[in-house]
Amino acid sequence: MSFFGTLKKLASKPGPLLGLAIVTAFYGWSLVEGLLQLVGSLIHTPSLGWILLQSNPFTPSLSNSLLPPSLSHIMGTDDLGRDIWTRVLYAAPTDALVSTVVVGGGVLVGGLIGIPAGYLGGGVEEVNMRFTDLFLAFPALILAVAIEATFGRQLIYAILALVIVWWPSYARLFRAEALRIRGLRFIDAALLSGLSNRSIMTRHIIPSSLNTVLSYATLDLGNSILVYSILSFLGLGVPAPAPEWGAMTSLGLSYFPQWWWYSMLPGVVITVIVIGAALLGDGIRDILTGVE
Amino acid sequence: MEVLRVEGLTVDYKAGGGQVHALRNVSLTIQEGEIVGVVGESGSGKSTLALAVSRLLRSPPAIQRSGRIVFRGSDIAELLPAKIDNIRGTGIFMVFQDPFLSLNPLMKVKDQIVEAIFVRSKHGSHHLEREEAEREAISHLKTVRIGDAEDVAERYPHQISGGQIQRVMLAMALAERPQLLIADEPTTALDVTTQSQILATLKDIVEETKMGVLFVTHDLAVAGVICNQMAVLYGGMVQEAGPTSKILFEPKHPYTIGLIDSVPSKTKKEGPLTAIRGSFNPVGLEEICPFTPRCPLARGECKKGVPAQNTVDGTIVRCVNYGENYES
Numbered sequence: 341m342s343f344f345g346t347l348k349k350l351a352s353k354p355g356p357l358l359g360l361a362i363v364t365a366f367y368g369w370s371l372v373e374g375l376l377q378l379v380g381s382l383i384h385t386p387s388l389g390w391i392l393l394q395s396n397p398f399t400p401s402l403s404n405s406l407l408p409p410s411l412s413h414i415m416g417t418d419d420l421g422r423d424i425w426t427r428v429l430y431a432a433p434t435d436a437l438v439s440t441v442v443v444g445g446g447v448l449v450g451g452l453i454g455i456p457a458g459y460l461g462g463g464v465e466e467v468n469m470r471f472t473d474l475f476l477a478f479p480a481l482i483l484a485v486a487i488e489a490t491f492g493r494q495l496i497y498a499i500l501a502l503v504i505v506w507w508p509s510y511a512r513l514f515r516a517e518a519l520r521i522r523g524l525r526f527i528d529a530a531l532l533s534g535l536s537n538r539s540i541m542t543r544h545i546i547p548s549s550l551n552t553v554l555s556y557a558t559l560d561l562g563n564s565i566l567v568y569s570i571l572s573f574l575g576l577g578v579p580a581p582a583p584e585w586g587a588m589t590s591l592g593l594s595y596f597p598q599w600w601w602y603s604m605l606p607g608v609v610i611t612v613i614v615i616g617a618a619l620l621g622d623g624i625r626d627i628l629t630g631v632e
Numbered sequence: 633m634e635v636l637r638v639e640g641l642t643v644d645y646k647a648g649g650g651q652v653h654a655l656r657n658v659s660l661t662i663q664e665g666e667i668v669g670v671v672g673e674s675g676s677g678k679s680t681l682a683l684a685v686s687r688l689l690r691s692p693p694a695i696q697r698s699g700r701i702v703f704r705g706s707d708i709a710e711l712l713p714a715k716i717d718n719i720r721g722t723g724i725f726m727v728f729q730d731p732f733l734s735l736n737p738l739m740k741v742k743d744q745i746v747e748a749i750f751v752r753s754k755h756g757s758h759h760l761e762r763e764e765a766e767r768e769a770i771s772h773l774k775t776v777r778i779g780d781a782e783d784v785a786e787r788y789p790h791q792i793s794g795g796q797i798q799r800v801m802l803a804m805a806l807a808e809r810p811q812l813l814i815a816d817e818p819t820t821a822l823d824v825t826t827q828s829q830i831l832a833t834l835k836d837i838v839e840e841t842k843m844g845v846l847f848v849t850h851d852l853a854v855a856g857v858i859c860n861q862m863a864v865l866y867g868g869m870v871q872e873a874g875p876t877s878k879i880l881f882e883p884k885h886p887y888t889i890g891l892i893d894s895v896p897s898k899t900k901k902e903g904p905l906t907a908i909r910g911s912f913n914p915v916g917l918e919e920i921c922p923f924t925p926r927c928p929l930a931r932g933e934c935k936k937g938v939p940a941q942n943t944v945d946g947t948i949v950r951c952v953n954y955g956e957n958y959e960s
Contacts, residue, residue: 525730526735526736528726528734529735530736532688532726547736548737548738
């Protein structure tokens with residue numbers, strides 16, 4: 341099915357349509373805002389990063405601290421009087437980047453390990469899957485703490501830590517898919533036509549397994565944002581004063597429940613994105629598996 | 633010239649701690665341009681034979697106990713994995729029973745044939761451009777009598793019929809130019825009209841390319857139409873083998889006779905259609921003629937051992953009625 345055909349089908353049902361809208365808005369905004377921030381930092385004009393926002397997300401304004409949601413501050417303000425909605429928007433590219441790189445890295449590494457394991461079987465399978473089990477045994481948060489404690493608190497190390505704990509589930513998924521596809525007749529036909537194992541994996545196994553992996557990965561985007569937010573919540577994400585959703589939720593917790601919006605509303609944003617990704621993933625899966 | 637020689641092939645399947653003989657001491661040869669039919673019912677070992685020859689038998693659970701599969705003068709069981717790639721494609725190609733599973737659902741028909749053409753050209757010295765390969769693919773589709781070849785080439789497997797897919801598989805076989813084609817019940821999933829068209833196409837291809845064909849089927853009528861030689865398999869053993877006309881018109885083994893009697897014919901109009909009583913069950917038949925429990929002529933001698941092959945009047949028969957020899 342063509343890309344646009346799939347989009348049309350997704351848009352025909354309310355759930356997937358909502359998911360598509362949320363995810364598109366999230367990534368669309370993140371792309372624009374992320375580019376502005378990147379260019380701003382390259383030409384040493386960080387203000388470019390908030391040119392589209394209603395105020396500077398970093399400047400404190402103590403007279404405005406902890407204002408409840410209102411028309412001028414739709415999510416209220418934090419303890420330093422900064423507009424929370426502005427900071428949420430400013431933080432979006434970070435979360436988009438983390439979720440994409442973590443899931444993308446997971447798919448890539450998982451595929452490299454899982455596909456040969458499932459297709460070739462035997463010794464390769466034993467080695468690859470025991471290796472996978474080894475990584476599966478790592479507790480995500482503790483590994484992240486260890487990595488950041490060793491290398492320093494930077495976005496790249498947080499992402500690295502997440503990819504390390506993320507890929508094993510993809511390796512298992514890819515292995516299961518490769519195992520299923522290997523049993524199909526057209527693989528025998530390809531073998532008999534004299535295709536090498538490598539070409540069978542790249543030309544037949546990978547395209548056929550992408551359906552399943554794609555729908556799982558879409559669902560997973562939300563999960564990765566959630567886990568990254570937990571890292572930030574624990575103080576392992578981006579360093580202050582840069583805003584981050586999980587970190588905001590965490591900091592705001594000490595002002596709960598009297599100043600509930602500080603913690604709750606960034607949390608609601610995370611929830612909405614996760615649900616959006618899940619709705620989209622469900623919709624894609626339904627289309628790919630032919631559930632009408 | 634001889635394309636394939638199978639000598640005393642014995643294959644077992646490991647199942648639940650025990651072993652089942654799938655093939656016992658099977659021998660046959662296929663000459664260039666010859667279609668050899670392997671006929672048998674479910675469980676007779678005919679598909680195992682096809683898979684063993686194409687080296688697609690998964691081991692475990694299958695184990696080749698003894699025997700040789702000689703292709704182009706060398707035993708393929710002894711080939712290293714790297715050498716197996718050499719016999720594949722340009723050596724041995726296979727058309728499968730279920731057409732809807734034998735093509736990759738994600739690739740256009742054209743691309744799959746082109747893939748086969750590229751594999752072949754990799755073996756030769758001639759370098760092919762993609763356009764050239766595509767033109768060749770379409771010409772093969774025309775050879776196997778697909779009417780709107782250009783149109784079908786652009787479609788995905790689910791958009792064409794089972795008969796067309798089997799034609800596409802034959803086109804792939806043409807593209808590979810193998811010396812041996814294994815056809816594992818290629819027409820079973822098709823309706824009778826399509827079946828006869830495919831068989832005619834196959835016959836034409838064989839005449840043109842001189843490839844040898846191992847044709848596996850449970851349908852005696854189909855085998856009778858297309859094969860030069862036939863081997864009737866029962867209980868993993870060749871019970872009777874010889875030229876098709878001999879097998880069909882002068883059957884000797886009680887099993888072959890039973891099979892032929894249970895095919896409806898134009899000449900026999902009265903009375904109910906006969907059937908071979910019972911069904912095949914391999915348990916407890918290792919040491920005797922496996923057909924004994926179902927055989928109308930069964931007697932004490934049948935249980936003395938596994939009957940050896942006797943050559944009677946140009947055909948090979950494994951029955952005590954044609955000489956009381958037993959395999960040791």
